[in-house]
Amino acid sequence: MRKNQSEFELSILMPCLNEETTVGKCIDTARNYLVRNGLNGEVLIADNGSTDKSVFVAREHGARVIHVKRRGYGCALRAGLKAARGHVIIMADADTTYDFSETDKLYKPLSTGEYDMMIGDRFRGGIEKGAMPVSHVIGVKFLSLVGRVRYRSKVKDYHCGLRGISCEALGKLKFHTTGMEFATEMIAEAERKKLRIGQVPVSLKKCRDSRQSKLRTIRDGIRHLVYIIRGRKV
Numbered sequence: 001m002r003k004n005q006s007e008f009e010l011s012i013l014m015p016c017l018n019e020e021t022t023v024g025k026c027i028d029t030a031r032n033y034l035v036r037n038g039l040n041g042e043v044l045i046a047d048n049g050s051t052d053k054s055v056f057v058a059r060e061h062g063a064r065v066i067h068v069k070r071r072g073y074g075c076a077l078r079a080g081l082k083a084a085r086g087h088v089i090i091m092a093d094a095d096t097t098y099d100f101s102e103t104d105k106l107y108k109p110l111s112t113g114e115y116d117m118m119i120g121d122r123f124r125g126g127i128e129k130g131a132m133p134v135s136h137v138i139g140v141k142f143l144s145l146v147g148r149v150r151y152r153s154k155v156k157d158y159h160c161g162l163r164g165i166s167c168e169a170l171g172k173l174k175f176h177t178t179g180m181e182f183a184t185e186m187i188a189e190a191e192r193k194k195l196r197i198g199q200v201p202v203s204l205k206k207c208r209d210s211r212q213s214k215l216r217t218i219r220d221g222i223r224h225l226v227y228i229i230r231g232r233k234v
Contacts, residue, residue: 011086074182
């Protein structure tokens with residue numbers, strides 16, 4: 001996957017689809033992290049066809065917005081990764097469930113070259129009551145186990161949305177998926193290319209704003225499983 005030449009130390013990337021009630025809060029937290037740590041960075045929103053005020057809110061809060069016409073979590077993130085201008089890219093959802101003040105846990109190991117990719121672990125970091133249904137917890141643990149076996153991986157939480165990668169490492173990877181299974185493909189590709197993957201505990205919070213969840217438990221779980229079964233081994 002080809003990357004643009006790095007202009008910033010850090011890009012904080014968020015896929016977005018109709019998140020007008022939460023995207024501004026996420027951008028503010030991300031920008032505060034950049035300012036607090038004196039980093040030359042950007043907040044990038046990959047908008048996936050929002051029909052509400054998400055794009056307006058994002059720009060009002062100081063983010064750069066790109067428009068991704070083809071729908072899908074994977075499509076949005078792939079376009080965002082390609083457009084990002086940072087030496088390091090940290091990504092997470094724009095729904096306030098992830099705390100961008102935890103960015104340092106992922107950024108430092110990537111910026112120093114200790115790791116090529118960083119994945120958050122919600123099971124070690126703590127899942128707030130109501131943040132994830134029991135069915136999702138069971139599904140994520142099962143699919144993560146299957147992924148570890150299939151790809152000879154040590155990653156505990158394959159579907160954690162808070163993750164990061166260096167620009168150099170990103171240039172070695174090729175992605176094809178368009179939906180939620182992109183989270184699995186990203187780790188599988190990194191294992192195939194023998195990238196150094198680090199893991200850190202991160203928290204998952206319950207969204208307290210009115211919004212519609214984009215996750216479809218059965219459909220998305222099947223897509224992950226199909227990818228793991230049909231995808232190339234390491």
